[in-house]
Amino acid sequence: MEYKDYYKILEVDKTASASDIKKAYRKLAVKYHPDKNPGDKTAEEKFKEIGEAYEVLKDPEKRKKYDQLGSNWRHFQESGGQSGDFDWSRYASGSGSQGYTYYQGDPGDIFGNTDFSDFFETIFGGSSRATGGRRRQRTPSGRDLHADLHISLEDAFHGGPKIFSINNEKIRIKLKPGVNDGQTLRLKGKGAATVPNGPKGDLYLKIIVNPHPLYQRKGSDLYHDLALDIYTAILGGKVNVNTLHGPVNITIPAGTANGKVLRIKSKGMPAGETYGDLYLTINVQIPTQLSEEERELFKKLRALRTQDTYVS
Numbered sequence: 410m411e412y413k414d415y416y417k418i419l420e421v422d423k424t425a426s427a428s429d430i431k432k433a434y435r436k437l438a439v440k441y442h443p444d445k446n447p448g449d450k451t452a453e454e455k456f457k458e459i460g461e462a463y464e465v466l467k468d469p470e471k472r473k474k475y476d477q478l479g480s481n482w483r484h485f486q487e488s489g490g491q492s493g494d495f496d497w498s499r500y501a502s503g504s505g506s507q508g509y510t511y512y513q514g515d516p517g518d519i520f521g522n523t524d525f526s527d528f529f530e531t532i533f534g535g536s537s538r539a540t541g542g543r544r545r546q547r548t549p550s551g552r553d554l555h556a557d558l559h560i561s562l563e564d565a566f567h568g569g570p571k572i573f574s575i576n577n578e579k580i581r582i583k584l585k586p587g588v589n590d591g592q593t594l595r596l597k598g599k600g601a602a603t604v605p606n607g608p609k610g611d612l613y614l615k616i617i618v619n620p621h622p623l624y625q626r627k628g629s630d631l632y633h634d635l636a637l638d639i640y641t642a643i644l645g646g647k648v649n650v651n652t653l654h655g656p657v658n659i660t661i662p663a664g665t666a667n668g669k670v671l672r673i674k675s676k677g678m679p680a681g682e683t684y685g686d687l688y689l690t691i692n693v694q695i696p697t698q699l700s701e702e703e704r705e706l707f708k709k710l711r712a713l714r715t716q717d718t719y720v721s
Contacts, residue, residue, distance in 0.1 A: 412482050413528045415462035415475065423476070432580065434463040445617050447593050448555065457615075460528050471533060551610030554600040558614050560584070562621040566653045566678060575612065576601065582614070587679030590618035605685065624653070629685030630676045634692050635671075637661065643694045646716065652676045652687055667693040 416423050417431045438457045439445070446452035466469045556575055564571070568586035572579055580599060593615045600610030618626070625632040630652070641648065645663030649656055655677050661671075669691045677685025699707070 410530060411526070412479075413462070413481075413526055415465050418458055418462040419466065421466075424464075430463065432464045434459060434467075443611075445593060447595055448553070461525050465529070465533065474532070496533055505525075511654075549601070550599075550709055551608045552603050553610040553613060555613045555615070557617050558619045559619055560588075561626060562626065563653065565590070565616075565618045569681075575599075577589075580612075584616075587620075587681075590616065592616045592627070626678060629680035630688060631677045631685065632688045632690065635689040636692050636694050637665070638694050639696060642667070642691065650689065665691055665693075667691060683695040 416425070419430060419437065421429055421433045425433070438456065441452045441459065442457040442634065443449075443456065444479075470505040502518075548570055554575070558573055560571065560573065565588050566586065568584045568588065570581055570583050572581045573698060574580070578599075579598065582594065587704070593613050596614060596707050598609050599612035602609050623633055633650075635648070635650065637648065641661050642665045643663065645661050645665070647658055649658050651657075652673070656677060657673065660673070665671075671691065672687045673687040673689065676685040676687035696703070708716050
């Protein structure tokens, strides 16, 4: 059986105080918490491991027993002993009658019935609560599932409730306004069970925002091509623009060139308490199928521009 160095796992010295151990545990728990590492099995195992280490070192009685075991284990190793020959029975908890309070801490709150190492179970009596001197049989933990949820840009903009089905179960979630493409939501207990009527794992739901025919999203900003007639581009004027916020009346400066980008503040996607911006790329429309009168007018304009060029 493998010896567990709980001090090394929590990255503290053997002389660390109870306060130091608690701070170290909290720091590592935040780092390896499943919500920050969705789908990362390595982080999940690390999170369980630090939970096991903290369960032992936070309890004075458990820590005292563990320190005594550790001293003898290291002495045994330094004397050339093989791990398989160490007498673990001298330190085993047996039926759990030694008065230890069995672990019901953080990892179990997140993962259900957490599997502890053989080392912990041998020395401290297992990961389930002792009742009447016996250990309750652990129920296998559930299985995590991964799924994609496709939504429109309008759905991402407004947020709100969405209903979808998985494994013949309808699930209702509430999206925050401005949810990002690729964002993953963790739905606790909405995964699958590994045994009938057993606990369920978690569902990791990846949000996929479908491409929009009019807008391109970059972070909280939106980009849109605005078709503009040549007359307004030359003379300027007011133009009504449809946005996700609703219609907006904007002013086009005189002499606006094709390809120019206009910025409309706070008309993009929600970003917490604020909004991104809307960028309009001007696409000047050249008139076609001109009447004879229109052609003559354009010829006169060209002649005037040519005349102005010669005069200057």
